[in-house]
Amino acid sequence: MTSETISRTTNTPKTEAELAEIVAGHFAGCQPLRTMGGGTRVQADHIAGDTLTTRAMSGVVTYEPGEMTLIARAGTPLWEIEAMLVSEGQALAFEPPDLRGVLGSDGTPTIGGMVAANASGPRGIMAGACRDHLLGVRFVDGQGRVLKNGGRVMKNVTGLDLSKLLCGSFGTLGILTEVAMKTLPHAQARGTLAIRGVDDAEALRTFTTALATPFEISGAAFHDGTAWLRIEGLPPQLAYRQKRLQELFGAYEITFLDAEATVTLWRDLRDVAHFAGTDTPLWRVPVKPSDAPALTASLRALGGQTSLDWGGGLIWYCGPGEASAVRDIAPHAMLVRRGGVEGSAFPRQSAAVERLSQELRRKFDPAGILNPGLMGG
CATH class of the missing domain: 3.30.465.10 (Uridine Diphospho-n-acetylenolpyruvylglucosamine Reductase; domain 3)
Incomplete structure (x- = not known):
């Protein structure tokens, strides 16, 4: 046509x-x-x-x-x-x-x-x-x-x-x-804890732990071996939350990003910038967070890459695979960028x-x- x-x-x-x-x-x-x-x-x-x-x-x-x-x-x-x-x-x-x-x-x-x-x-x-x-x-x-x-x-x-x-x-x-x-x-103040050297399962555990605290986590995402936790609020609150979270995750390598770096990082995570600049099919997969590690492993087996957002409640998959193959693994997957994949962009x-x-x-x-x-x- x-x-x-x-x-x-x-x-x-x-x-x-x-x-x-x-x-x-x-x-x-x-x-x-x-x-x-x-x-x-x-x-x-x-x-x-x-x-x-x-x-x-x-x-x-x-x-x-x-x-x-x-x-x-x-x-x-x-x-x-x-x-x-x-x-x-x-x-x-x-x-x-x-x-x-x-x-x-x-x-x-x-x-x-x-x-x-x-x-x-x-x-x-x-x-x-x-x-x-x-x-x-x-x-x-x-x-x-x-x-x-x-x-x-x-x-x-x-x-x-x-x-x-x-x-x-x-x-x-x-x-x-x-x-x-x-x-x-x-938000008046913001910062991000970057927890490095973790896999999907470890990232999910940090998300689950952090989101169960009263520290009002406003972002929890993972890509390429790093889990990010964003905190926002008044400046005194931010300093206290940063200290407590660093104590909570003291076993990991942690870097703290300031407000300027936080704005840039979360804009890129929000816009899925790490999967931009290519024609490879891109899928958006809402999931139950506890299912995320197994699903990401199955999706990567198709030959692509994944990242997590929403504390593990959203998977982005960028890679090959027919619609039927992707949806056999993730029935609720939505095709955001077609990249030559045929069929409906929306899940069954x-x-x-x-x-x-x-x-x-x-x-x-x-x-x-x-x-x-x-x-x-």
């Missing part, structure tokens, strides 16, 4: 009404749409139909630092959001990754794309994922209807939480036009989950026009 037949037209609406009109027209004609923000979260060149991007629907609707709430249009560049938050001493607590390096993309990550992918980085072990900080959304469904859910504050509600449903759906249920997020204060679902997914798809996208085939729909 040529690129001309994959993506015939690029639609770049500037308003929600314009976007809804485009979707309604494609719904009426049962014409597929490849939907995206900045095109930096998943490789979707194989999806047929016209392209629709929200990148022209940009701008902050409202930001209230005192209330720690933010509403922005879906196409707003993520770097603009992060710069604005830093100026107020705040941040997106879940540390969304930038995967342009591993995908070889020159697009601009958007806040809508972040939510659509539920993009969450190393701090997720302490702060939770993107969906845990999502307050509400506006979106256009597969019929061109404008829908909204949620608001500016966290509260208990009855009924279906559409915000959580849209978060992580990769544009297959609707196209986000606005998102409301909770923000949190930025159980029969019950597949039935539920299809029912939701029929409710929100009855003609199946939104990113058809991306998530098995």
Whole structure:
């Protein structure tokens, strides 16, 4: 299939009404749409139909630092959001990754794309994922209807939480036009303990021990013989936590990284920079941490390399192997960078989950026009 037949037209609406009109027209004609923000979260060149991007629907609707709430249009560049938050001493607590390096993309990550992918980085072990900080959304469904859910504050509600449903759906249920997020204060001080000369199993033991302490570990990752533990907080807290953790792991070779080195290190770990600059297939595998050492050994037996994040709850595998071979070892593996691997990027679902997914798809996208085939729909 040529690129001309994959993506015939690029639609770049500037308003929600314009976007809804485009979707309604494609719904009426049962014409597929490849939907995206900045095109930096998943490789979707194989999806047929016209392209629709929200990148022209940009701008902050409202930001209230005192209330720690933010509403922005879906196409707003993520770097603009992060710069604005830093100026107020705040941040997106879940540390969304930038995967342009591993995908070889020159697009601009958007806040809508972040939510659509539920993009969450190393701090997720302490702060939770993107969906845990999502307050509400506006979106256009597969019929061109404008829908909204949620608001500016966290509260208990009855009924279906559409915000959580849209978060992580990769544009297959609707196209986000606005998102409301909770923000949190930025850490005042930070540092990292580098525990060197360990293997996967030893790294997992250090993670388990450290995460069981009251020292609020905000990052626990492993690659190439080194386990990293990040600590953040007020300066007096940081000094105390560093001392206690170094005592706890005194049997290992430990180096302490200062704030500047910590920022650089965790940006690279967040963005999986150690697996960038190649076309080799890259897989993202969420696992139960206790299963990580056995799974990494089996994956490396295919001929590639692995690293760990989320305290052992996330494996990155970069290496050869057909989709069936990788998923025989890790059924929940998601193919982030294709590298020539055929088939769905998303893992197989159980029969019950597949039935539920299809029912939701029929409710929100009855003609199946939104990113058809991306998530098995």
